[in-house]
Amino acid sequence: MDSPRLNKLMALLWKNFILKRRQCCALVAELFLVVLLVGILLVMRRMAPVRKSGPFNYSQQPVDQNLPAYIKEVPSKMWEMAFVPSKSVVVKDIVETVKRDLQYNFKVQGFPRERDFEDYLMQDNNSERVMVAFVFDHEFENSYDPLPLKVKYYLRFSSQRNNYSETSQPKRWKTDTLFPKHSFAGPRNELDPTGGSPGYISEGFLLMQHALDKAIMKYHNRKTAEQLFKNVHVFVQRFPYPKYDDDSFYKIFFYLGPSLIIALFFVNYITIIQSVVWEKENRLKVIPLSCDIELCGKCWLFQAMFKNFLLNLLG
Incomplete structure (x- = not known):
C-alpha cells in the first residue's frame, strides 16, 4: 500500500475516532447493547435444553x-x-x-x-x-x-x-x-x-x-x-x-436472531445518519472533491466505516 492511500485511510479512521469521542453517550450505548445482547445469547445458550430424541420407526x-x-x-x-x-x-x-x-x-x-x-x-x-x-x-x-x-x-x-x-x-x-x-x-x-x-x-x-x-x-x-x-x-x-440431539437453542435463535441483530446495530444506525446529515449541512463532503482524489480512492471511505463498525461489534 503506497503512502498517500495509507494517509487517506488513517485520516478517515482518525475522523471516525473524533466523531465517536464527541458522542460519548452514543458510544457507551453501543458498547452496552453489544454486551447486553451477547449476554442474552449466552443465557439462552445455557438455559436452552438439549434433549435426546428418537430413534423413530414409523408404521406402514x-x-x-x-x-x-x-x-x-x-x-x-x-x-x-x-x-x-x-x-x-x-x-x-x-x-x-x-x-x-x-x-x-x-x-x-x-x-x-x-x-x-x-x-x-x-x-x-x-x-x-x-x-x-x-x-x-x-x-x-x-x-x-x-x-x-x-x-x-x-x-x-x-x-x-x-x-x-x-x-x-x-x-x-x-x-x-x-x-x-x-x-x-x-x-x-x-x-x-x-x-x-x-x-x-x-x-x-x-x-x-x-x-x-x-x-x-x-x-x-x-x-x-x-x-x-x-x-x-x-x-x-x-x-x-x-437418535439425534434436539437443541432448542437453534429454534429460539432462528426466530429471535434477526431482532437481536437489528437491536445491536440500532444505535449505530442513528449515529451514522446523524454524522452524514451533519457533514452534509457543513459541506464537509466537498473537501475530497477539491483535493483531486481519484474515483477509486473513494472506496477507502467505506473501508474505514466498515472497520469502525467491526471494532464496535467486537466491543
Missing part, C-alpha cells in the same frame, strides 16, 4: 384401502370425480372402474378440454365438491380410440387441502418449493406416520393415483390385472430416523 400406511377421512366426515356431500377429455369412451370407462374400486358413490363428470374444467370450477362452489380430476395428455382421434400402453396423465386436486389440522398455516400443497421453509434437525413432522404436510396420503393423492393405475392395467388386460391385485395390497412407509 395402506394406500389402496381407505378413503380420506374428510370424505367420511361429510357423508351427505356429493363428491365429484372429473376427467378430461370427455369425448373418449375409454377414459370414461377407466374412471368408472376407479369409482367401483373405491366403493363410493362419486359423481363422474367429463369435460372436453381442461379449460372447460377450470371454467366449471369457477362457477358457484363447484371447486369444493370436486375431489380429483384425471387429465389425460393424449390426443384421441375419435370416441373409441384406444389408450396407448404409455400414457401421460395428471391428477388435479383442490389447492385448498381438506384434511389439514394445522390452522396456523395456509392449506397449500407447496409444490413450488423443493425444501421446507424452516429446516431443523430431526425428521419432518416426526410424530406423524403419514409424513404430515402436504398430506399425499391423508388427502387421498396416492389412493387416487394407485386406483387409476389399476384401472388402466385392467383396461389393457383385465383378467391378468385382477388376478395380480387379488391378494396384493400396497403400503407406504416413512424411512426410520436415528
Whole structure:
C-alpha cells in the first residue's frame, strides 16, 4: 500500500475516532447493547435444553384401502370425480372402474378440454365438491380410440387441502418449493406416520393415483390385472430416523436472531445518519472533491466505516 492511500485511510479512521469521542453517550450505548445482547445469547445458550430424541420407526400406511377421512366426515356431500377429455369412451370407462374400486358413490363428470374444467370450477362452489380430476395428455382421434400402453396423465386436486389440522398455516400443497421453509434437525413432522404436510396420503393423492393405475392395467388386460391385485395390497412407509440431539437453542435463535441483530446495530444506525446529515449541512463532503482524489480512492471511505463498525461489534 503506497503512502498517500495509507494517509487517506488513517485520516478517515482518525475522523471516525473524533466523531465517536464527541458522542460519548452514543458510544457507551453501543458498547452496552453489544454486551447486553451477547449476554442474552449466552443465557439462552445455557438455559436452552438439549434433549435426546428418537430413534423413530414409523408404521406402514395402506394406500389402496381407505378413503380420506374428510370424505367420511361429510357423508351427505356429493363428491365429484372429473376427467378430461370427455369425448373418449375409454377414459370414461377407466374412471368408472376407479369409482367401483373405491366403493363410493362419486359423481363422474367429463369435460372436453381442461379449460372447460377450470371454467366449471369457477362457477358457484363447484371447486369444493370436486375431489380429483384425471387429465389425460393424449390426443384421441375419435370416441373409441384406444389408450396407448404409455400414457401421460395428471391428477388435479383442490389447492385448498381438506384434511389439514394445522390452522396456523395456509392449506397449500407447496409444490413450488423443493425444501421446507424452516429446516431443523430431526425428521419432518416426526410424530406423524403419514409424513404430515402436504398430506399425499391423508388427502387421498396416492389412493387416487394407485386406483387409476389399476384401472388402466385392467383396461389393457383385465383378467391378468385382477388376478395380480387379488391378494396384493400396497403400503407406504416413512424411512426410520436415528437418535439425534434436539437443541432448542437453534429454534429460539432462528426466530429471535434477526431482532437481536437489528437491536445491536440500532444505535449505530442513528449515529451514522446523524454524522452524514451533519457533514452534509457543513459541506464537509466537498473537501475530497477539491483535493483531486481519484474515483477509486473513494472506496477507502467505506473501508474505514466498515472497520469502525467491526471494532464496535467486537466491543
